[in-house]
Amino acid sequence: MAEQIALEITRYSPERDKTPSMEEFEVPLRKEWVVLDALNYIKDKVDGSLSFRWSCRMGVCGSCGMMVNGEPKLTCATFLNDYAPGPIRVEPLKNFPVMRDLIVEISDFLAKLSKVKPWLIRKKEKPISEGEYLQTPEELDSYRQFSMCINCLLCYAACPVYGLDPLFAGPAALALAQRYNMDSRDEGKSERLDVLSQHDGIWGCTFVGECTQVCPKHVDPAGAIQQYKLTAAQEWVKSLLMPWGGK
Amino acid sequence: MLRYTEYPPRGYRVRVSTYWWTGRRAYLRFILRELSSIFVAWFVLETLFQINALAGGPSAYSDFEQFLRNPVVIASNVISFLFVLFHAVTWFNLSPKAMAVRLGGKRVPAALIAGPNYVAWVLISAGVAWLILRG
Numbered sequence: 003m004a005e006q007i008a009l010e011i012t013r014y015s016p017e018r019d020k021t022p023s024m025e026e027f028e029v030p031l032r033k034e035w036v037v038l039d040a041l042n043y044i045k046d047k048v049d050g051s052l053s054f055r056w057s058c059r060m061g062v063c064g065s066c067g068m069m070v071n072g073e074p075k076l077t078c079a080t081f082l083n084d085y086a087p088g089p090i091r092v093e094p095l096k097n098f099p100v101m102r103d104l105i106v107e108i109s110d111f112l113a114k115l116s117k118v119k120p121w122l123i124r125k126k127e128k129p130i131s132e133g134e135y136l137q138t139p140e141e142l143d144s145y146r147q148f149s150m151c152i153n154c155l156l157c158y159a160a161c162p163v164y165g166l167d168p169l170f171a172g173p174a175a176l177a178l179a180q181r182y183n184m185d186s187r188d189e190g191k192s193e194r195l196d197v198l199s200q201h202d203g204i205w206g207c208t209f210v211g212e213c214t215q216v217c218p219k220h221v222d223p224a225g226a227i228q229q230y231k232l233t234a235a236q237e238w239v240k241s242l243l244m245p246w247g248g249k
Numbered sequence: 250m251l252r253y254t255e256y257p258p259r260g261y262r263v264r265v266s267t268y269w270w271t272g273r274r275a276y277l278r279f280i281l282r283e284l285s286s287i288f289v290a291w292f293v294l295e296t297l298f299q300i301n302a303l304a305g306g307p308s309a310y311s312d313f314e315q316f317l318r319n320p321v322v323i324a325s326n327v328i329s330f331l332f333v334l335f336h337a338v339t340w341f342n343l344s345p346k347a348m349a350v351r352l353g354g355k356r357v358p359a360a361l362i363a364g365p366n367y368v369a370w371v372l373i374s375a376g377v378a379w380l381i382l383r384g
Contacts, residue, residue: 014261016259016260016261021261022261072272096263097265098260099259099260099261099262100260100261100262100263101259101260106260107259107260139354140354143354144351162265162269162270162276162279165265165269166265166269208279208283209279209343209346210275210276210279211275211279211343211346212273212275212276214346215275222346224346225346225347225349228343228346228347229346229347229348229349231347232347232348
């Protein structure tokens, strides 16, 4: 029989269980298999009731984020072999309510994301006949890193501030706000300032820095937030010096 | 559209443990960095007391020196010094994250942002040491 590896997986059914519990499964240890493959093997061959989110299998969709041995990981990019001989503990993303097994409730994040207006804001749209809003490679480069975010929420699972204070806007939403603030085509900085510069915005961040460490797309949300703190502080001084309107 | 509530009633919530910072080395390092501010404050207080003693005349100052010779004070000053070093080093190392300086379309490397902080630190420390030790 081929080599096996044990997975300890969180099981929780809101209809049946009061609290989540762990269940152990044995799966074949194949060198090309990632944790997501093991979960799909269990769902197909062992227990069809196991619930988890996944889609693209290649680190683009951001659906399969889970805690693997206590670390927030994209399970499609986490190889079983790296954890051999196991067992591997797979749990739902930390800091979110668990809905079923490995699925977490993320509407809190979605609401926070839309609050920071992560889209291009123009004071006045130019007519289509005038063509696109052009941008130089340097201008693109200034925010490109922050635009790589796939909303996988590993950063929220790594952020103790979000765990302790659920009102905190959180790393990804703030990094994406900064992504649009730094876009040369955007004119919405002042609209975002009020949301970002409140206590639950950037000032909630105490710069633990783990969001940046766990980000699978190297977005560096911690950097984005600290950079925006600098901007917000400058805006505050400006508003003190020019109360009649420095915006 | 799904109605948003600040605290979704659905789902099982895990309360964050009071000891969450013991779970990961990075969290522990962060808490130590935050804690270091207490030791920075201790040095500030000590300096203020020193200035106060200096203003109080020679006998007040020699009392203050006596206080500094207390083994408990020496031990707490050594610990505070280590924490202040930790505070300064981590602060300087984090500065490039907050300052994204771009020159000629390229982001200035982190070492060039953190480096001048260290240089200024060494120069100012050397200046202070010279002032105190020159005789």
